[in-house]
Amino acid sequence: MPREAEPSLNEKQFVAQALQENLRLDGREFDQYRPLELSFGDQYGVADVTLGRTRVLAKATAEVTVPYADRPLDGVFTIATELSPMASPSFEVNRPTETEVLLSRLLEKTVRRSGALDTESLCLVAGQKCWSVRVDVHVLAHDGNLIDASCAAVVAALRHFRKPDTSMDAGVLTVYTPAEREPVPLSWLHSPFCVTWSFFGEEGDIAVLDATWLEEQVRVGSCTVSLNKHGEICQIAKLGGTPVDAVALLQCTNVALARVKEFSDMLDAKLAEDAKRRDKGGFMAELRAENDR
Amino acid sequence: MTATAAPEAALGVLPRADGSAKYSHAGYTVTASVNGPIEAQRRDELASEAHVDVIVRPAAGVGGTRERHLEVILQSSLSQIILVKNFPRSLIQIVLQVEDSPENDYVNTKIVQASLNFAVMPALMQTAVLALLSAGVPMKATATATAVAIARVDGAKKITVDPSPRDIETAQSVHVLAFTSHDELLLAESEGDFTIGEWDEVYETAKGICCRPAAAAKEGMAMVLDDDDAGGTDMRQFLRSTMESKVAADLHWK
Amino acid sequence: MTTSTGPLVLPGEALDPSLIPSHPKHPLRLGPGLRHIPPSDIVPTVAGQLTTNSHKNSLWVEANSNRYIPQQNDPILATLLRTAPDSYLLTLSPHTAPASLPHLAFEGATKKTRPILSPGQLVYARVALANKHMDPELECVNPATGKADGLGPITGPGCAFDISLGFARRLLMARSREEGGVGVLEMLAGEEPGITGGGLSFETAVGRNGRVWVGSESAATVIVVGRALQETDRNGLGMEGQRRFVKKLLREMK
Numbered sequence: 001m002p003r004e005a006e007p008s009l010n011e012k013q014f015v016a017q018a019l020q021e022n023l024r025l026d027g028r029e030f031d032q033y034r035p036l037e038l039s040f041g042d043q044y045g046v047a048d049v050t051l052g053r054t055r056v057l058a059k060a061t062a063e064v065t066v067p068y069a070d071r072p073l074d075g076v077f078t079i080a081t082e083l084s085p086m087a088s089p090s091f092e093v094n095r096p097t098e099t100e101v102l103l104s105r106l107l108e109k110t111v112r113r114s115g116a117l118d119t120e121s122l123c124l125v126a127g128q129k130c131w132s133v134r135v136d137v138h139v140l141a142h143d144g145n146l147i148d149a150s151c152a153a154v155v156a157a158l159r160h161f162r163k164p165d166t167s168m169d170a171g172v173l174t175v176y177t178p179a180e181r182e183p184v185p186l187s188w189l190h191s192p193f194c195v196t197w198s199f200f201g202e203e204g205d206i207a208v209l210d211a212t213w214l215e216e217q218v219r220v221g222s223c224t225v226s227l228n229k230h231g232e233i234c235q236i237a238k239l240g241g242t243p244v245d246a247v248a249l250l251q252c253t254n255v256a257l258a259r260v261k262e263f264s265d266m267l268d269a270k271l272a273e274d275a276k277r278r279d280k281g282g283f284m285a286e287l288r289a290e291n292d293r
Numbered sequence: 294m295t296a297t298a299a300p301e302a303a304l305g306v307l308p309r310a311d312g313s314a315k316y317s318h319a320g321y322t323v324t325a326s327v328n329g330p331i332e333a334q335r336r337d338e339l340a341s342e343a344h345v346d347v348i349v350r351p352a353a354g355v356g357g358t359r360e361r362h363l364e365v366i367l368q369s370s371l372s373q374i375i376l377v378k379n380f381p382r383s384l385i386q387i388v389l390q391v392e393d394s395p396e397n398d399y400v401n402t403k404i405v406q407a408s409l410n411f412a413v414m415p416a417l418m419q420t421a422v423l424a425l426l427s428a429g430v431p432m433k434a435t436a437t438a439t440a441v442a443i444a445r446v447d448g449a450k451k452i453t454v455d456p457s458p459r460d461i462e463t464a465q466s467v468h469v470l471a472f473t474s475h476d477e478l479l480l481a482e483s484e485g486d487f488t489i490g491e492w493d494e495v496y497e498t499a500k501g502i503c504c505r506p507a508a509a510a511k512e513g514m515a516m517v518l519d520d521d522d523a524g525g526t527d528m529r530q531f532l533r534s535t536m537e538s539k540v541a542a543d544l545h546w547k
Numbered sequence: 548m549t550t551s552t553g554p555l556v557l558p559g560e561a562l563d564p565s566l567i568p569s570h571p572k573h574p575l576r577l578g579p580g581l582r583h584i585p586p587s588d589i590v591p592t593v594a595g596q597l598t599t600n601s602h603k604n605s606l607w608v609e610a611n612s613n614r615y616i617p618q619q620n621d622p623i624l625a626t627l628l629r630t631a632p633d634s635y636l637l638t639l640s641p642h643t644a645p646a647s648l649p650h651l652a653f654e655g656a657t658k659k660t661r662p663i664l665s666p667g668q669l670v671y672a673r674v675a676l677a678n679k680h681m682d683p684e685l686e687c688v689n690p691a692t693g694k695a696d697g698l699g700p701i702t703g704p705g706c707a708f709d710i711s712l713g714f715a716r717r718l719l720m721a722r723s724r725e726e727g728g729v730g731v732l733e734m735l736a737g738e739e740p741g742i743t744g745g746g747l748s749f750e751t752a753v754g755r756n757g758r759v760w761v762g763s764e765s766a767a768t769v770i771v772v773g774r775a776l777q778e779t780d781r782n783g784l785g786m787e788g789q790r791r792f793v794k795k796l797l798r799e800m801k
Contacts, residue, residue, distance in 0.1 A: 041392065142309065
């Protein structure tokens with residue numbers, strides 16, 4: 001197994017001590033996120049999220065395939081997260097580490113299980129043909145808080161993505177290429193975001209948002225809350241670690257809601273900006289093949 | 294989306310890697326990270342030189358046989374220009390992440406059977422070289438690469454540099470060549486039907502792009518910006534100017 | 548200064564003979580970034596600026612990087628990994644082979660009175676032996692005089708920060724402010740006129756392996772100094788930029 005890089009005892013002790021004095025190593029507040037930057041690629045469905053020195057790239061793609069036998073009316077939706085040595089030399093290809101498994105599970109529960117993407121709308125011909133939407137999450141740089149950054153990237157990529165237009169004519173399915181008809185967006189129900197809290201101190205009484213890699217090595221517990229801007233919680237995961245006071249945990253979810261509203265607004269603004277940039281000639285209204293209902 | 298004619302590169306884009314680069318040209322965008330020389334795994338270490346490990350990750354889907362093939366080709370080429378004898382029993386790890394590839398608007402994408410386009414190889418090679426320069430890994434020489442396609446249109450032969458997916462679809466053969474900064478041929482891969490005469494023409498064209506002598510470029514910046522004239526950008530000059538800005542930024546305090 | 552800077556060089560480039568200095572008495576010494584191919588070829592191996600020192604008749608390539616290669620006599624800041632029967636094993640940089648520090652390589656150490664160190668402890672040591680075939684060896688004592696000269700385990704409150712290798716070299720210069728262009732330490736200590744609110748007391752230990760330890764009784768001071776150093780390094784701040792950032796940090800401290 002590749003060697004794990006461990007911070008020195010001096011650093012760990014210092015971080016814990018500084019937190020007791022209300023200080024973080026980069027001068028942030030306890031509930032302050034690092035600057036979150038979001039950019040889209042030239043192609044539809046590519047979202048690049050930078051959270052301080054953490055960088056995650058998500059790419060959404062779709063192809064026509066056969067639906068699962070036990071769910072003939074639903075499409076297929078998968079999220080793939082495979083950490084490569086680009087994130088850190090301690091990750092190996094094809095050898096899932098605990099980080100990777102946890103990340104994959106959290107994204108699964110947050111985006112897939114919460115029904116953010118309407119899988120019924122992906123069905124083309126019941127039991128025979130459906131869309132298979134796949135999101136690949138690539139972690140380019142790991143400086144802590146992969147979960148929040150990856151979730152934001154996945155949601156942004158899916159909302160930005162356009163799948164090819166289709167039509168049914170007397171039982172014959174036609175899938176149009178991008179040159180024939182403009183692709184259409186996915187049927188999106190709500191945008192969940194993850195907010196991860198890290199706990200420090202013997203009683204787990206110091207709660208901090210958006211931990212850097214060094215802070216993650218020192219923390220005694222963590223809790224990830226996934227919710228959307230309407231305050232609907234998709235999941236809460238506190239996997240082991242020092243027990244935390246229940247009331248404190250509820251307060252954490254309140255702060256999380258405030259942050260999620262900020263993320264939602266920012267994502268909406270970025271998507272609108274991107275649409276405007278692509279629509280320079282005002283042609284989008286003409287190219288759309290949908291009827292006004 | 295229009296493919297940009299001029300290549301663009303940014304160095305040091307990944308703050309935690311020893312060296313990194315993001316390169317885009319002809320619709321391909323690749324990000325590379327270099328870590329090394331670091332400790333190699335027991336099973337990979339070589340007694341008298343460093344082991345060069347190349348990992349290629351496509352943008353969508355899981356990497357398959359095609360990616361492993363690209364990794365092997367790149368590994369043997371890069372091992373020849375890196376000074377591996379300086380670091381016995383070490384590992385130089387290069388990860389190449391394809392972020393964007395030009396889409397063929399006339400065809401719907403298939404993910405499961407999607408394999409990396411052959412023409413992504415020059416972008417992979419170039420990004421790897423830029424990332425190695427950014428990391429300061431000692432090398433014997435730098436390298437430049439390009440792709441050339443031959444299509445037979447109405448009986449006449451047409452040579453396209455940096456072919457688009459549409460060009461590749463209609464071409465008879467596609468070739469990727471890389472040259473070192475000493476004008477030596479480092480890599481030559483071809484796909485399709487072609488004659489030896491056609492390959493010689495491809496060789497001359499690619500050499501003209503990758504090995505333009507510095508003197509010609511110095512005559513004026515217009516040479517670099519003027520695509521029509523030379524049939525392709527001067528890769529060496531591009532590499533040089535990218536490194537110039539990086540070194541100037543590093544040594545601004547002097 | 549007798550040091551003069553030359554043009555940008557890329558690996559494998561032929562050097563202009565007029566750039567190579569000559570001296571009637573001293574032989575030509577090659578520094579990092581160059582290799583000698585007998586009989587008379589000098590070739591750069593990294594991308595950087597060719598620099599000469601006519602006084603000492605030396606030639607090297609100035610470049611910044613992040614991966615440390617052990618060199619003899621370098622002061623370094625290492626972390627203890629574990630204890631072996633006769634020595635301690637320390638890591639100089641993440642993912643590299645550990646270096647060994649003999650139990651007796653401390654000032655006044657005998658088999659009975661050697662310092663006991665625990666895993667994770669930071670140690671300021673000097674590289675005693677380094678070559679490509681062996682794992683590096685360290686020492687915490689000057690073998691000639693038997694004195695520690697400031698080397699040894701780091702005790703006291705403080706934190707270690709990561710910096711680039713070029714920045715570490717600048718900090719270790721005899722006059723880091725004039726020659727290296729780094730003034731943040733003097734500014735924060737209150738030795739710079741025009742910056743009020745300084746006068747922080749702290750100590751630093753700089754390792755050539757890209758690590759710097761800042762120690763102070765006050766955690767806020769350590770954080771401010773660490774942030775100032777990392778910001779200057781990562782964003783390439785000039786003296787003016789450093790002044791502005793230090794003023795901002797001191798304001799926030801209030």
